[in-house]
Amino acid sequence: MRSIFLVAYDITEDKSRTKVFHKLKGYGEALQYSLFRCALTPSERARLRSELWGLINHKTDRVLLIDLGPDDGRGRTALESWGKALEDPATHNGILIV
Secondary structure: OOEEEEEEEEOOOHHHHHHHHHHHHOOEEEEEOOEEEEEEOHHHHHHHHHHHHOOOOOOOOEEEEEEEEEOOOHHHHOOOOOOOOOOOOOEEOOEEOO
């Protein structure tokens, strides 16, 4: 079962920040530059953690993973956005985001 996660990061070094951004693009949708919405299974969550673990400086950087709930329940409705509309979280240019 997939859950919806918000992933936010504060990375001090430009090269590392760019790597984290590109890594997260493979897992979900960028809501803002340092904020992603990802629908993840438990194994995908573990893999993402492992991949990001090696990209950050653990003394100066921070990654937050916030569980909004199941993809088929509260996770879909837990996020409210004002201003410019968010794209449908299930598709991006017709491509399913997983």
